[in-house]
Amino acid sequence: MTSPSSKPISEFELIEAFFKSKAKAMGFSDDSGIVMGIGDDCALVAAKAHEELTVTTDMLVEGRHFFSDANPEWLGYKALAANLSDLAAMGAKPLGFTLALALPQADSHWLESFSNGLFQAAKEFSCPLIGGDTCKGPLNICISALGTVAKGAAIKRSGAKPGDQIWVSGSLGDARLALAALRHEIDLPADQLKIIEARLHQPTPRVALGIALQNFASAALDVSDGLLGDLQHILDASQVDANIFLANLPKSKTLLRQSQALQDQCAANGGDDYEICFTAAAENTSAIEALSKELSLALTRIGEIHTPASTEAKITLIGRDGQQWSAEAGAKLMQSFDHFA
Amino acid sequence: MTSPSSKPISEFELIEAFFKSKAKAMGFSDDSGIVMGIGDDCALVAAKAHEELTVTTDMLVEGRHFFSDANPEWLGYKALAANLSDLAAMGAKPLGFTLALALPQADSHWLESFSNGLFQAAKEFSCPLIGGDTCKGPLNICISALGTVAKGAAIKRSGAKPGDQIWVSGSLGDARLALAALRHEIDLPADQLKIIEARLHQPTPRVALGIALQNFASAALDVSDGLLGDLQHILDASQVDANIFLANLPKSKTLLRQSQALQDQCAANGGDDYEICFTAAAENTSAIEALSKELSLALTRIGEIHTPASTEAKITLIGRDGQQWSAEAGAKLMQSFDHFA
Numbered sequence: 001m002t003s004p005s006s007k008p009i010s011e012f013e014l015i016e017a018f019f020k021s022k023a024k025a026m027g028f029s030d031d032s033g034i035v036m037g038i039g040d041d042c043a044l045v046a047a048k049a050h051e052e053l054t055v056t057t058d059m060l061v062e063g064r065h066f067f068s069d070a071n072p073e074w075l076g077y078k079a080l081a082a083n084l085s086d087l088a089a090m091g092a093k094p095l096g097f098t099l100a101l102a103l104p105q106a107d108s109h110w111l112e113s114f115s116n117g118l119f120q121a122a123k124e125f126s127c128p129l130i131g132g133d134t135c136k137g138p139l140n141i142c143i144s145a146l147g148t149v150a151k152g153a154a155i156k157r158s159g160a161k162p163g164d165q166i167w168v169s170g171s172l173g174d175a176r177l178a179l180a181a182l183r184h185e186i187d188l189p190a191d192q193l194k195i196i197e198a199r200l201h202q203p204t205p206r207v208a209l210g211i212a213l214q215n216f217a218s219a220a221l222d223v224s225d226g227l228l229g230d231l232q233h234i235l236d237a238s239q240v241d242a243n244i245f246l247a248n249l250p251k252s253k254t255l256l257r258q259s260q261a262l263q264d265q266c267a268a269n270g271g272d273d274y275e276i277c278f279t280a281a282a283e284n285t286s287a288i289e290a291l292s293k294e295l296s297l298a299l300t301r302i303g304e305i306h307t308p309a310s311t312e313a314k315i316t317l318i319g320r321d322g323q324q325w326s327a328e329a330g331a332k333l334m335q336s337f338d339h340f341a
Numbered sequence: 342m343t344s345p346s347s348k349p350i351s352e353f354e355l356i357e358a359f360f361k362s363k364a365k366a367m368g369f370s371d372d373s374g375i376v377m378g379i380g381d382d383c384a385l386v387a388a389k390a391h392e393e394l395t396v397t398t399d400m401l402v403e404g405r406h407f408f409s410d411a412n413p414e415w416l417g418y419k420a421l422a423a424n425l426s427d428l429a430a431m432g433a434k435p436l437g438f439t440l441a442l443a444l445p446q447a448d449s450h451w452l453e454s455f456s457n458g459l460f461q462a463a464k465e466f467s468c469p470l471i472g473g474d475t476c477k478g479p480l481n482i483c484i485s486a487l488g489t490v491a492k493g494a495a496i497k498r499s500g501a502k503p504g505d506q507i508w509v510s511g512s513l514g515d516a517r518l519a520l521a522a523l524r525h526e527i528d529l530p531a532d533q534l535k536i537i538e539a540r541l542h543q544p545t546p547r548v549a550l551g552i553a554l555q556n557f558a559s560a561a562l563d564v565s566d567g568l569l570g571d572l573q574h575i576l577d578a579s580q581v582d583a584n585i586f587l588a589n590l591p592k593s594k595t596l597l598r599q600s601q602a603l604q605d606q607c608a609a610n611g612g613d614d615y616e617i618c619f620t621a622a623a624e625n626t627s628a629i630e631a632l633s634k635e636l637s638l639a640l641t642r643i644g645e646i647h648t649p650a651s652t653e654a655k656i657t658l659i660g661r662d663g664q665q666w667s668a669e670a671g672a673k674l675m676q677s678f679d680h681f682a
Contacts, residue, residue, distance in 0.1 A: 035393055039578070040498050041430040041562050042395035042488065047388035052376055054383035055471065057485055059441035061478030089382040100400035100483045130396065133483075137402030142441045142474075142483035144398055147383065157381050221382050237380070 015134045018111050019099065022119050023129040033148065034096055034130060043130035045095065045146065052154060053095070054147040056086035062139045067182070072110045074201035075141070076117030081205045082224065083145035084125050085274040088210030089222040091155040092147030094127035100144075102137035125207050153214045155278070160219040160238035164279040166303035167288065169206050171250040172227055174199035176270025177258065186262065196254045203274035209299075212291055213278055220278035226269040228315055228333065231277055235313035238279075244268075244303040247320045268317075268333050279305055356475045359452050360440065363460050364470040374489065375437055375471055384471035386436065386487065393495060394436070395488040397427035403480040408523070413451045415542040416482070417458030422546045423565065424486035425466050426615040429551030430563040432496040433488030435468035441485075443478035466548050494555045496619070501560040501579035505620040507644035508629065510547050512591040513568055515540035517611025518599065527603065537595045544615035550640075553632050554619055561619035567610040569656055569674065572618055576654035579620075585609075585644040588661045609658075609674050620646055 020038055028034045033051075035044035047053050060079050062068050080097060087094055099118070103110075122128060127145065178200040181188035206222075213220060219234045228244070235242055249267040256263065280288060285301075292299040308314070317325040317333065325333075361379055369375045374392075376385035388394050401420050403409050421438060428435055440459070444451075463469060468486065515537040522529035523541075547563075554561060560575045569585070576583055590608040597604065621629060626642075633640040649655070658666040658674065666674075 036495075036497070041427040042397040042433065042495075044431075044490075044495050045388075045394045045396060046492065047386075047394060049390040053386040053388060053394065055386060055437075055439060055485075055487065056383040057439040057441045057472055057474050057483070059443055059474045059476055059478075059481070059483060061443050061476050061481075064476050064478055086382040090385075092383065096396075098396060098398040098485055100398045100485075102400055102402050102481060131398055133398050133400045135400055135402050135405050137400075137405055137481065138479035140400070140402075140443060140478065140481045140483075142398070142400060142481075144396075144439055144441075144485035146396065149385075151387065154377075154383075154385050156377070 015106055015111060018115050019129060019132060022115055026119060026123060026128055028096070028128040032095065034128065037096070037128060037130040038132065043096065043098070047148065050151050051148045052151050054087055054090045054092040054149055054154060055144065056083055057142065057144040058082045058086070060141040071201065072114035073117035076114040077121045077202050079141045079143050080118055080121040080127065081203050081274065083143045084121070084127060084205035084207055085203070085222040085224065087145055087147035088205050088207045089155070089220050089276055090147065090149060091153060091210050091214040091217070091220070092149040093211055094125050094207065095146040095148050096128050096130035097143050097145040098131040099129060100133040100142040102135050102140040104136070104139060125205065150214065155213060155217045155220040157219050157221055157234045157237035160234050160240050160279040160305050162240055162305055162307040163282065164218050164305040165282055165285065165301050166231070166242060166244070166277065166279050166305060167299050168223065168227065168250065168277045168302050169209055169275045169297055169299055171252045171255070171298065172223065172273050172275060173255045173263065173266030173270045174252050175203065175272035176266040177255055179272070192254050192257070196252060200272055203272060205274060206276045206297070208295055209276055209297060212295070213276070216280045216284045216288055216291070217278040218280055220276055223273040223275045223277050225271050227273070227277060228268050231315060232313070234277070234279065235315065239308055239313055241306040241308045241314045241316065242303050243306060243316050243318055245318045248300060248302045250298055250300040264333060356447055356452060359456050360470060360473060363456055367460060367464060367469055369437070369469040373436065375469065378437070378469060378471040379473065384437065384439070388489065391492050392489045393492050395428055395431045395433040395490055395495060396485065397424055398483065398485040399423045399427070401482040412542065413455035414458035417455040418462045418543050420482045420484050421459055421462040421468065422544050422615065424484045425462070425468060425546035425548055426544070426563040426565065428486055428488035429546050429548045430496070430561050430617055431488065431490060432494060432551050432555040432561070433490040434552055435466050435548060436487040436489050437469050437471035438484050438486040439472040440470060441474040441483040443476050443481040445477070445480060466546065491555070496554060496558045496561040498560050498562055498575045498578035501575050501581050501620040501646050502622070503581055503646055503648040504623060505559050505646040506623055506626065506642050507572070507583060507585070507618065507620050507646060508640050509564065509568065509591060509618045509643050510550055510616045510638055510640055512593045512596070512639065513564065513614050513616060514596050514604065514607030514611045515593050516544065516613035517607040518596055520613070533595050533598070537593060541613060544613060546615060547617045547638070549636055550617055550638060553636070554617070557621045557625040557629055557632070558619040559621055561617055564614040564616045564618050566612050568614070568618060569609050572656060573654070575618070575620065576656065580649055580654055582647040582649045582655045582657065583644050584647060584657050584659055586659045589641060589643045591639055591641040605674060
């Protein structure tokens with residue numbers, strides 16, 4: 001719906017200036033593949049002949065993905081980080097991103113802070129802003145990111161094979177634990193919350209890991225909706241089963257102080273981890289352990305892939321006592337985060 | 342914010358099924374450059390060595406870009422058409438698009454209708470859905486589209502040169518006239534509204550024109566926010582001035598029945614036209630006239646590019662009497678649609 005405006009300098013232009021000026025200041029390298037960034041009907045990208053492009057999109061909505069009083073700097077960082085995590089899960093190197101932003105009003109303090117966080121992530125992972133759109137509306141942040149990967153080298157969800165080991169990066173469950181505390185679902189001392197809160201608000205996309213995994217991983221995805229629910233996507237795409245050893249799920253010291261039940265819930269089914277879960281042939285174990293040292297990033301074996309017992313690809317949970325969990329107990333834990341719940 | 346869900350089949354899965362199944366049914370050709378569509382962390386695209394990719398994103402918000410009771414089929418069509426129009430303005434051929442969708446609830450009738458309109462446009466312009474994201478939230482539709490263009494052949498805003506002629510496709514102002522009627526800003530007989538309403542609800546992206554213009558146009562953009570405001574972007578990027586002959590603006594028979602003032606307002610400053618405004622050297626005139634016949638699409642000369650009189654690139658309006666409009670009269674007409682107004 002169009003309507004003429006009589007303001008000589010509009011809030012719309014203010015926003016344009018915010019993001020455009022920062023994108024211009026950041027720039028992009030000559031060999032980035034970006035021919036033209038912000039400022040025309042489209043951005044222009046020249047892919048190299050030996051590369052493929054990866055494309056992903058994520059929408060963040062107030063009340064679903066963040067609190068209404070969320071720190072805008074964290075929000076800007078996280079919005080891009082979530083997309084970079086998808087690129088990493090394919091083994092791709094970040095190339096650039098577009099931002100579409102609906103805002104209830106153009107608040108320059110909010111915008112300054114949001115764009116600071118956004119460009120902090122953009123610089124940290126060399127992923128420039130190449131295009132966008134802004135409009136007035138309920139707060140909504142939609143980022144689409146592009147990455148590059150060597151031709152045929154993208155790590156898909158469909159490559160897991162019986163005998164492969166299942167790995168996960170970093171640690172699981174802290175973001176969900178922090179959310180539980182912030183929602184007053186649990187009591188967590190302020191000093192403990194302080195330690196893990198960054199995992200919820202400023203997750204680290206595992207970009208370097210993803211790129212390195214091209215050489216080792218048979219399948220991968222990023223854990224954004226909960227480990228078990230996300231792993232199920234690999235099983236479905238690869239048509240395999242999996243055993244998961246609950247005792248092996250990597251947890252922070254803070255999470256390890258919680259009850260066993262809460263530990264399992266957060267680590268196995270918490271959202272917003274943004275770790276990479278991948279499968280790899282057993283022969284790659286020492287190479288993956290060496291990679292873990294090189295990146296100073298924990299990589300933990302948490303299970304193994306099996307020949308499917310039926311057409312329905314299935315996860316079997318193995319408890320600390322070495323016994324299989326019942327289907328009922330497993331089902332309870334395996335309900336993944338549903339963005340529409 | 343994550344929360345466990347207990348529903349075995351979720352509304353989220355319903356949506357996934359709606360769009361995934363239609364995307365799968367539509368498919369994509371082997372030579373499309375799409376290596377992998379929906380279903381992994383990212384889509385995979387292989388650009389050809391002699392091509393560049395164009396990337397654009399548009400966000401549509403209820404109350405800003407469409408009425409809350411908008412026909413969802415029209416909405417689906419228009420959401421993709423608006424992005425295809427941006428691709429066309431660069432001279433690009435559609436390659437594929439991602440859809441991020443926030444919905445207040447998963448209404449299967451709405452979704453069926455919306456996805457019908459969306460895929461109608463997708464099929465009409467051979468632009469498959471290759472990825473997406475859905476979540477619960479105030480209605481928001483964000484599409485990012487990719488296109489391909491021969492290396493170096495993209496039509497930028499910055500190429501207009503003194504002596505070039507200014508052209509526009511189709512006719513201008515019908516969408517704004519229809520909006521004015523629907524908003525009861527003006528009285529328009531129902532039969533007249535019926536004729537022009539499609540221009541507002543189901544605009545036609547000028548894809549074939551855009552591709553053909555690679556050979557003729559020095560600069561181009563799509564007219565989405567109003568001709569004069571959009572043309573200003575070409576002038577700013579090219580650092581040139583322009584004369585626009587108001588009498589030459591192409592108008593439908595329906596618009597021509599309105600008062601002169603309303604005609605000018607709608608044609609010169611109405612939004613949502615989705616026509617292509619382009620500049621071309623005078624020597625291309627007969628080729629452009631031939632192209633118009635070939636495409637059965639009006640292409641009208643509406644002005645000319647001049648050496649800039651100052652550092653501020655400027656449009657001069659020429660009235661029906663051949664006289665320049667005053668700066669004040671011009672300024673009034675030249676206020677472009679502001680998405681943040």
